[in-house]
Amino acid sequence: MGSKKAYWFYQIAGWSIYFISDILNYFTLYPFGFDELNHLMGNVMVNVATGVSLTHIFRLIFKHYHWIKLPIGQLILRCLIVVFLITFILAAINIPMDRAFININSMNAALLDISYHINLTKPVFMWVLVYVFYSFANESRVKDIEKVKLESSVKESEAKVLRAQMNPHFVFNALNSIRALVLEEPNKAMNGITQLSNLLRSSLISNRKTTVSLKEELKTIEDYLSLEKIRYEERLQTKCDIAPQTLGIQVPPMMLQTLVENAIKHGVQKALRWGFIEIKTYIENGMLVIVIRNTGQLHAEKSLNESSGFGIENTKRRLQLLYGNDYQFKIFQEDKLTVRAEIHLPIENKVI
Incomplete structure (x- = not known):
């Protein structure tokens, strides 16, 4: 009634x-x-x-x-x-x-x-x-x-403001890398332009969406890492271990890209010879767990503050806005040469 x-x-x-x-x-x-x-x-x-x-x-x-x-x-x-x-x-x-x-x-x-x-x-x-x-x-x-x-x-x-602040600065490095390939390896340059276009499209879409499926986010990561490999070549080693049941779970757009970008900037880029980035996802206790491991060190206070810079704090703020206190985020030194970031997110809905 x-x-x-x-x-x-x-x-x-x-x-x-x-x-x-x-x-x-x-x-x-x-x-x-x-x-x-x-x-x-x-x-x-x-x-x-x-x-x-x-x-x-x-x-x-x-x-x-x-x-x-x-x-x-x-x-x-x-x-x-x-x-x-x-x-x-x-x-x-x-x-x-x-x-x-x-x-x-x-x-x-x-x-x-x-x-x-x-x-x-x-x-x-x-x-x-x-x-x-x-x-x-x-x-x-x-x-x-x-x-x-x-x-x-x-x-x-x-x-929306936080998402807009996260994305643009890596574009300049990517353009410089692609420019270096135009004459020597035009096919790679064309692929790089396509990947950069995909990244920019994802960035624009992220300003209109609160969440995207993990599958979409990983596609963005794939394009991003492909562009970074143009710069670092064999210095950058990557590995992904993605549980199939996690692909449809919703996550904040461009969040993982920000963490991966942070890992390259403060880990791989500073490595003397080569560095790695490993991404792993699984479900534990009803939560989506995302683990990002990379070459790097947090043992010095200065390095810790630097690694927990704008990108990390921005990510924390976004997670707080979306999930309140129903999430976990931590970044720590796993061993002497490896930094580990872990995110635990509630499984709200899935994309079929």
Whole structure:
């Protein structure tokens, strides 16, 4: 049931239950015949229609003039005035209608008015109280939703900025490497241009996507490493050990490329003779585990700070934005000549 249908259902049902129960109280006090019962049922219909109409008008005024945003003192005062007015109108309708079967002429007029107002104030006051509390709860819920949307928008904007900052600088080295091949090895140069084009396309796509499949990300890594091999030739050795069941898992775009780029810059590039990069993926305890091992050293504080530079900190920030605290990322010295980076990501969904 939609909120609008639920509102009208509870409006009609609530007022009907109250006034029908009021009739049952009359039966305990006065003997009624069939004619009086018909008259009472007519009174119930009038009262239900009046109660629904008046409280609905209050609701329209409440929403139109944004009473929910008023200071609490002003809100309470206005609600009390509304309760009095609705009660007064209901009493003014009920007293004449009850003359038909209750001898109210012999009663004290002041006491009669007080009695009617007390009896009718209770349901009106409860209705207004419930509606005001519901409005406060709904307003709080709407604010929470808007806050979440705003935070999500800010995070997405920040993530786009971070992705944009990660990619471009390796392009210059790649272009220089390709230029050196144009005359001597034109076929390799053509392949290099294709691979660079693929990398640039991936970079553009990454600005429009929050995640991509690991398979797509590894294709980007393959193109990137092929370009770097033009520069380093036999100095760069690569190895991949990819579990097939991990290929469809979603990962942040260009994340691995950033880590591989960092490994080359701070590992292979500084190696005296040659260096290696190894990428391994598997699933452990319901998490995707990505391991990147490369030639390098982190034993000196200076080297550690350098290796944990912009690319690493940027990657950490992106993972925090996407996964909160549901991820693990660490980089450490595995042995004397090998640096190991490990990422543990939740398996949210897969690409079939």
